Amino acid sequence: MMTTGISKTASPHIHAGRSTSAVMRDVLIALLPLAIAGCVIYGWRALLVLAVSTGSAVLTEYIYEKLLHQPVTSGDLSAAVTGLLLGLSVTPLLPWWLAMLGSVFAVLLVKLLFGGIGRDFMNPALAARAFLLISFPKQMIQFMNPRIGAEQLDLISGATPLPAAKWSGTVPSLLDSFLGNKAGSIGEVCILAVLLGFAYLIVRRVIHWEVPLIYLAVIALFAWLWGADGWFTGNVLYQLLNGGAVFAAVFMVTDYTSTPMRRSGQRIFAAGAGFLTILIRSFGAFPEGVTFAILLMNLLTPLLDRAFVPASFGRKKHEV
Amino acid sequence: MAKNNTSATWSKRLSKAVRRPIGGVHPDDQKAAQAVATETLPVPPLVKLAVTSVTPAGCQLLVKPGDQVAVGQPVASPVDRMSVPLHASVSGQVLSADEAVNINGQSCPVVVIASDGRQTPWEQLAPPQVTDFDSFRQAVRASGVLGLGGAGFPAFFKLGSAPDQRIDLLVANGSECEPYSASDAREMLENGAELLAGIRAVLDYGQIDRAIIGIEGNKPEAIRHLSELIGDDERICVRVLPRRYPQGGEKQLVYAVSGRKIAGGALPSAVGALVMNVSSLAAIAVYLKTGQPLTQRRITVTGPAFDRPRNLMVPVGTPVSQILTYAGGLNGAGSCLIQGGPMMGRLIEDYEAGIMKTTNLLLGLTAAQTKKPAEQACIRCGLCAEVCPMRLQPSEMNQLVLLGRYQEAAERYYMKDCIECGCCSFVCPAYRLLTQSFVYGKQQLRSAQQQTQGGQTK
Numbered sequence: 092m093m094t095t096g097i098s099k100t101a102s103p104h105i106h107a108g109r110s111t112s113a114v115m116r117d118v119l120i121a122l123l124p125l126a127i128a129g130c131v132i133y134g135w136r137a138l139l140v141l142a143v144s145t146g147s148a149v150l151t152e153y154i155y156e157k158l159l160h161q162p163v164t165s166g167d168l169s170a171a172v173t174g175l176l177l178g179l180s181v182t183p184l185l186p187w188w189l190a191m192l193g194s195v196f197a198v199l200l201v202k203l204l205f206g207g208i209g210r211d212f213m214n215p216a217l218a219a220r221a222f223l224l225i226s227f228p229k230q231m232i233q234f235m236n237p238r239i240g241a242e243q244l245d246l247i248s249g250a251t252p253l254p255a256a257k258w259s260g261t262v263p264s265l266l267d268s269f270l271g272n273k274a275g276s277i278g279e280v281c282i283l284a285v286l287l288g289f290a291y292l293i294v295r296r297v298i299h300w301e302v303p304l305i306y307l308a309v310i311a312l313f314a315w316l317w318g319a320d321g322w323f324t325g326n327v328l329y330q331l332l333n334g335g336a337v338f339a340a341v342f343m344v345t346d347y348t349s350t351p352m353r354r355s356g357q358r359i360f361a362a363g364a365g366f367l368t369i370l371i372r373s374f375g376a377f378p379e380g381v382t383f384a385i386l387l388m389n390l391l392t393p394l395l396d397r398a399f400v401p402a403s404f405g406r407k408k409h410e411v
Numbered sequence: 412m413a414k415n416n417t418s419a420t421w422s423k424r425l426s427k428a429v430r431r432p433i434g435g436v437h438p439d440d441q442k443a444a445q446a447v448a449t450e451t452l453p454v455p456p457l458v459k460l461a462v463t464s465v466t467p468a469g470c471q472l473l474v475k476p477g478d479q480v481a482v483g484q485p486v487a488s489p490v491d492r493m494s495v496p497l498h499a500s501v502s503g504q505v506l507s508a509d510e511a512v513n514i515n516g517q518s519c520p521v522v523v524i525a526s527d528g529r530q531t532p533w534e535q536l537a538p539p540q541v542t543d544f545d546s547f548r549q550a551v552r553a554s555g556v557l558g559l560g561g562a563g564f565p566a567f568f569k570l571g572s573a574p575d576q577r578i579d580l581l582v583a584n585g586s587e588c589e590p591y592s593a594s595d596a597r598e599m600l601e602n603g604a605e606l607l608a609g610i611r612a613v614l615d616y617g618q619i620d621r622a623i624i625g626i627e628g629n630k631p632e633a634i635r636h637l638s639e640l641i642g643d644d645e646r647i648c649v650r651v652l653p654r655r656y657p658q659g660g661e662k663q664l665v666y667a668v669s670g671r672k673i674a675g676g677a678l679p680s681a682v683g684a685l686v687m688n689v690s691s692l693a694a695i696a697v698y699l700k701t702g703q704p705l706t707q708r709r710i711t712v713t714g715p716a717f718d719r720p721r722n723l724m725v726p727v728g729t730p731v732s733q734i735l736t737y738a739g740g741l742n743g744a745g746s747c748l749i750q751g752g753p754m755m756g757r758l759i760e761d762y763e764a765g766i767m768k769t770t771n772l773l774l775g776l777t778a779a780q781t782k783k784p785a786e787q788a789c790i791r792c793g794l795c796a797e798v799c800p801m802r803l804q805p806s807e808m809n810q811l812v813l814l815g816r817y818q819e820a821a822e823r824y825y826m827k828d829c830i831e832c833g834c835c836s837f838v839c840p841a842y843r844l845l846t847q848s849f850v851y852g853k854q855q856l857r858s859a860q861q862q863t864q865g866g867q868t869k
């Protein structure tokens with residue numbers, strides 16, 4: 092590479108002081124309420140899944156880089172974030188070896204083989220979730236009722252967090268949906284915890300509030316539009332509070348690497364993902380549309396990045 | 412008549428509030444030196460005057476070793492259209508006038524004068540005869556004044572070649588947005604009357620309608636002092652600018668006070684504005700009144716590696732080592748000395764080099780402050796683009812520069828418009844050398860251009 096002429100001692104001489112690992116640490120902190128909520132709601136099974144997914148993500152990166160004699164980058168905490176995100180987005184009943192497989196898939200196939208941090212062409216955690224959904228549908232859509240108030244393990248086999256839109260099933264109350272007192276994925280189920288994480292990320296300026304809101308607003312719009320009983324009859328709150336929409340809005344649609352870099356592209360990304368989410372939820376083969384909607388938009392990211400290059404200050408576009 | 416119309420509309424627009432800055436960052440201010448009165452450095456035993464010029468070989472030497480010179484006597488005079496003369500800053504004997512490396516690390520003729528300690532003024536010094544725009548412009552050139560904020564663009568050249576270029580706004584740059592820097596703030600406090608005299612002279616001879624002094628809000632004393640001095644002169648006003656780096660950049664400043672946008676590569680005159688640093692304006696006024704050219708300047712000497720902040724009046728050409736000794740030296744192992752601010756300044760490698768007219772700050776930073784972790788992979792966070800005051804795309808430009816695709820970086824991403832402010836590198840969580848790579852990329856573009864031009868003439 093032709094880097095020899097770039098001076099390392101040239102200005103600027105100071106730095107704002109926030110590193111990649113500091114950013115990732117903030118994401119981990121924001122995920123903490125979700126992890127705690129999941130463990131409180133579902134007990135040790137949730138803890139096991141989270142521990143295995145996070146641990147194997149970090150280990151995969153470490154072993155890969157050791158074997159290839161590359162500098163070990165586990166310190167940047169991004170593998171930990173990927174593993175934890177994957178764990179939070181699956182059912183607490185997921186067998187531990189599937190959690191491990193998912194993490195290895197995410198870190199090795201989606202991230203490391205494409206060049207490591209910053210190079211993944213799609214969100215590794217989501218890609219792994221999609222991989223598990225397709226390859227192990229039985230294990231992935233087996234959920235459990237909350238531990239609270241239940242003596243025994245209460246399986247709702249074959250049910251999904253978004254059953255009522257298509258199939259029959261008892262619909263949890265709005266309050267239960269908000270607090271997470273229902274069956275669902277470990278980290279997606281407690282909206283309150285997700286909102287806590289959201290607030291923290293905003294305060295720490297890791298993400299911008301606009302992008303998640305656009306995503307959710309578009310979901311709300313089309314949910315209302317394509318209601319089960321015809322046009323304009325949709326249950327907006329139900330669509331928002333159940334399934335992984337809010338979780339994905341805060342932690343997936345805002346992912347740095349797999350979404351556009353500029354706000355203009357991010358807005359389109361968020362709107363497109365919102366639209367696709369409801370499209371898949373309403374008409375697709377899978378009950379949950381979040382994963383595939385965002386993955387599809389991930390593939391458009393390079394295009395969105397190239398399409399919206401603003402002209403520099405004081406210039407009209409492309410007069411150099 | 413047409414001109415009056417334009418200025419009426421401009422003026423209406425000017426009455427609006429200060430524009431919100433585009434991009435920018437908030438480094439720690441560190442303006443302790445603003446409260447410290449200026450001391451005069453004892454006359455150094457020798458000075459090293461670097462003869463720099465805007466164009467290559469734009470100045471010719473007027474002295475040779477052995478010559479006796481007095482303070483204010485020209486030692487080099489311009490032969491091109493843009494450069495300005497350089498004057499002896501001490502009285503004494505010329506020791507040498509050879510090619511040497513200056514404080515910027517560039518090679519140029521350096522006139523070394525051994526001081527006799529008497530600071531005898533040159534007997535030919537006299538206030539210039541100024542009657543119209545042309546004689547004013549000549550006088551500003553003869554004063555040797557360059558952009559004293561650090562940019563070093565000759566003041567006379569900014570005035571334009573004629574007063575009819577429809578310049579209707581003079582912006583006096585007192586924003587001093589670089590952390591630690593304080594010499595302009597002291598200038599406004601200690602030489603406010605000269606500053607206003609300089610502004611009025613430029614307004615009068617340049618037939619400019621009005622002047623705005625832009626000052627960042629972290630200099631309340633300067634703001635109050637100048638507002639009082641201005642009194643009811645309706646042509647001049649002070650605008651308080653938000654504290655944001657790089658508010659003092661020419662384009663950013665003009666946009667803030669007038670809303671006019673100067674595109675990359677364009678000069679302020681393109682939007683009818685003239686930007687001059689406050690210290691430069693005061694220096695012009697001194698020359699008009701006394702005929703005393705620019706031979707000394709105020710330097711702020713501050714930073715964690717010094718025991719306390721100082722403002723020093725020093726002869727141009729004073730070796731850095733003299734100032735260091737006076738200030739008690741740099742503390743701490745691995746500390747380094749920067750010329751200019753931490754965002755855009757240069758590391759000084761040779762402490763025996765003489766300070767130049769543009770040296771406004773000697774900043775002692777500790778090893779901990781300047782330690783840069785190794786570059787990591789870009790995580791595409793977009794922060795660099797968010798803080799870029801020129802609305803550029805540092806992450807993408809950086810990738811192209813590393814691939815050697817400079818032309819593409821310029822055409823697709825406007826790399827040539829980068830003002831090298833350092834904001835992108837300052838915030839990049841992956842510690843990428845963004846600004847540094849654009850400096851390099853632009854150099855490569857320039858030399859490629861020179862080569863093709865050279866090829867064409869052959």
Ligand code: SF4
Pocket residue numbers: 795798799800801802803804805828829830831832833834835836845846849
């Ligand atoms: S150094 Fe250049 S690219 Fe970076 S923020 Fe400043 S103007 Fe933008």
Ligand code: SF4
Pocket residue numbers: 788789790791792793794795796805806835838839840841842843845
């Ligand atoms: S700030 Fe650094 S890490 Fe973030 S997008 Fe820019 S170059 Fe990449």
